[in-house]
Amino acid sequence: MAEVTVQPLKNGPLLVKGPIQLLDAQGKPMTVPQGQPIALCRCGHSANKPFCDGSHQKAGFQG
Numbered sequence: 895m896a897e898v899t900v901q902p903l904k905n906g907p908l909l910v911k912g913p914i915q916l917l918d919a920q921g922k923p924m925t926v927p928q929g930q931p932i933a934l935c936r937c938g939h940s941a942n943k944p945f946c947d948g949s950h951q952k953a954g955f956q957g
């Protein structure tokens with residue numbers, strides 16, 4: 895079984911590596927790129943939630 899890691903990046907998103915299934919608020923699977931890390935927003939400013947769109951930088955997110 896492949897390892898899944900979730901790493902909070904300084905002042906940025908959660909970086910998720912490994913095979914995951916991402917579900918929306920209704921529990922339906924979302925399309926995610928296979929074999930590539932994904933970045934999940936943790937600042938609340940992304941216009942493309944749950945994914946990071948880089949807005950944390952403009953918002954000055956610290957975490």
Ligand code: FES
Binds near residue numbers: 906908937938950951
């Ligand atoms: S963490 Fe990047 S837009 Fe929220």
